[in-house]
Amino acid sequence: MIAEWAVVGLAVATAAAAGLVGCFAVMRRMALAADALSHVALPGIGLALAFHVNPLAGALLALFAGAVLVWTLEERSGIPVDTIVGVVFSAALAVGSMMTSGEELIEVLFGHAGGVSTWELVFGLAAAALAITFVIRTRHRLVVALVSPDLARTSGVNLRRLNLGYLLVFALTVALGLRHLGVLLMGSLIIIPAATARRLASNLTQMLALSVGVAVVTTVAGLVVADRLHREPGPVTVTMAAGIFALTFLGRRR
Amino acid sequence: MTAATGARTAVLEVRDLAVRFGASEALRGVSFEVAAGTSLAVIGPNGAGKTVLFRALIGAVPFAGEVRWAPGTRLGYVPQRLDLDRDVPITGFDFLQARIRIGGGRPDAATRAARAVGLSIDAWRTPIGALSGGQFQRLLVAFALLGDPTVLLLDEPTAGVDEPGQEQLNELVHRLQIERGLTVLLISHEISVVSRYATQVLCLGRASAHVGPPAEMLTEASLRRMYGASLGLHHHDHDR
Numbered sequence: 001m002i003a004e005w006a007v008v009g010l011a012v013a014t015a016a017a018a019g020l021v022g023c024f025a026v027m028r029r030m031a032l033a034a035d036a037l038s039h040v041a042l043p044g045i046g047l048a049l050a051f052h053v054n055p056l057a058g059a060l061l062a063l064f065a066g067a068v069l070v071w072t073l074e075e076r077s078g079i080p081v082d083t084i085v086g087v088v089f090s091a092a093l094a095v096g097s098m099m100t101s102g103e104e105l106i107e108v109l110f111g112h113a114g115g116v117s118t119w120e121l122v123f124g125l126a127a128a129a130l131a132i133t134f135v136i137r138t139r140h141r142l143v144v145a146l147v148s149p150d151l152a153r154t155s156g157v158n159l160r161r162l163n164l165g166y167l168l169v170f171a172l173t174v175a176l177g178l179r180h181l182g183v184l185l186m187g188s189l190i191i192i193p194a195a196t197a198r199r200l201a202s203n204l205t206q207m208l209a210l211s212v213g214v215a216v217v218t219t220v221a222g223l224v225v226a227d228r229l230h231r232e233p234g235p236v237t238v239t240m241a242a243g244i245f246a247l248t249f250l251g252r253r254r
Numbered sequence: 255m256t257a258a259t260g261a262r263t264a265v266l267e268v269r270d271l272a273v274r275f276g277a278s279e280a281l282r283g284v285s286f287e288v289a290a291g292t293s294l295a296v297i298g299p300n301g302a303g304k305t306v307l308f309r310a311l312i313g314a315v316p317f318a319g320e321v322r323w324a325p326g327t328r329l330g331y332v333p334q335r336l337d338l339d340r341d342v343p344i345t346g347f348d349f350l351q352a353r354i355r356i357g358g359g360r361p362d363a364a365t366r367a368a369r370a371v372g373l374s375i376d377a378w379r380t381p382i383g384a385l386s387g388g389q390f391q392r393l394l395v396a397f398a399l400l401g402d403p404t405v406l407l408l409d410e411p412t413a414g415v416d417e418p419g420q421e422q423l424n425e426l427v428h429r430l431q432i433e434r435g436l437t438v439l440l441i442s443h444e445i446s447v448v449s450r451y452a453t454q455v456l457c458l459g460r461a462s463a464h465v466g467p468p469a470e471m472l473t474e475a476s477l478r479r480m481y482g483a484s485l486g487l488h489h490h491d492h493d494r
């Protein structure tokens with residue numbers, strides 16, 4: 001097992017990745033879809049537990065399969081992502097719940113505090129670095145694509161590749177937070193800080209910075225407060241993030 | 255029908271273009287050529303497939319037939335008014351900067367493009383969803399210019415813009431065309447604009463497509479044939 005500071009470091013890296021990835025999910029009007037996509041990890045974890053494989057590997061496979069499914073259906077059928085996700089991923093949650101049970105299910109759904117293995121730490125930091133790098137490097141292409149896919153196309157952007165890349169990075173970010181926040185709450189860490197930043201920011205750079213700030217601060221505060229209150233950190237973190245979002249309604253509105 | 259392009263080189267050749275969406279046919283048998291440095295206006299009733307034609311030309315929808323752009327052609331596309339949330343925190347600056355970073359010139363190119371289209375400094379800092387119709391269209395033209403295009407495709411660029419703004423935008427496009435030797439393809443409902451600026455007019459009907467010079471295509475008889483009883487085009491009394 002790894003020291004506590006490393007656990008905090010991994011949680012902070014995860015939060016930073018979630019904050020960045022979430023900005024484009026919120027601006028692309030896929031907040032609900034993004035949240036539900038995280039549910040698809042559950043059947044993967046259930047299968048991994050049944051076959052005595054690392055649950056994270058099962059979750060990652062299921063999430064990647066979910067991301068590719070969304071991408072394929074979006075490309076081929078033209079059905080809005082929300083509809084696809086609403087049907088397929090809610091079903092995944094139902095199937096996954098039947099495959100896991102009791103204490104295990106609660107942990108998988110809401111996450112739990114505790115140490116991580118060296119393998120998980122290395123994977124987590126590498127995955128967070130990958131997600132952060134992806135969003136920073138592709139942010140200009142993502143901006144043009146969200147304003148108008150046709151403009152992106154005439155600007156030489158490969159939209160299919162960009163969309164697939166974004167969905168895979170989104171899936172990876174969900175996988176990153178599963179241990180800490182669980183299947184149900186990781187989507188919230190991606191969406192709520194970004195939604196908060198959107199209400200406060202005046203430009204793109206501000207939005208990205210604010211979103212990362214809110215995600216990191218609530219994650220660290222969540223760990224500290226949960227420890228004091230003897231609660232799991234996931235629900236505490238998400239409640240705090242939602243509280244900050246609510247506070248933005250008291251302040252200015254652009 | 256195909257229009258002759260005379261001695262000029264054809265920038266675009268379209269042969270028997272057809273687009274289908276499932277069972278419905280959006281375009282059929284469309285053929286035309288566009289010569290370098292000229293203006294082709296695309297007119298036709300709503301639902302005739304004008305925007306679909308442009309989207310086929312930029313490769314955004316699958317089509318049958320042939321679309322051949324001359325080698326070295328760079329497209330600048332100005333889509334119809336986009337539906338954007340007012341509060342998305344992407345400013346005019348973010349938007350133009352994004353185009354530059356994708357591969358559209360030097361860092362100061364955004365300032366020059368904004369100046370070329372008369373974009374106000376406020377628009378620079380305003381979220382693009384909150385810009386006025388005129389400022390937003392100027393921003394889209396500036397965006398298109400950043401790719402150093404040889405051809406501009408404008409899909410009703412003055413829709414949703416107030417009347418003085420429309421006039422300014424039309425003049426702006428015309429000026430850019432002359433200064434930069436651009437070829438312009440323009441979808442418009444403004445018959446006065448078409449007759450004033452177009453070299454050729456492509457009239458898209460629901461079942462047919464005809465192309466020819468404005469003097470032939472904009473006669474009342476020909477328009478009535480294409481549009482039916484209600485013309486659906488806008489004449490201006492102060493017409494030149």
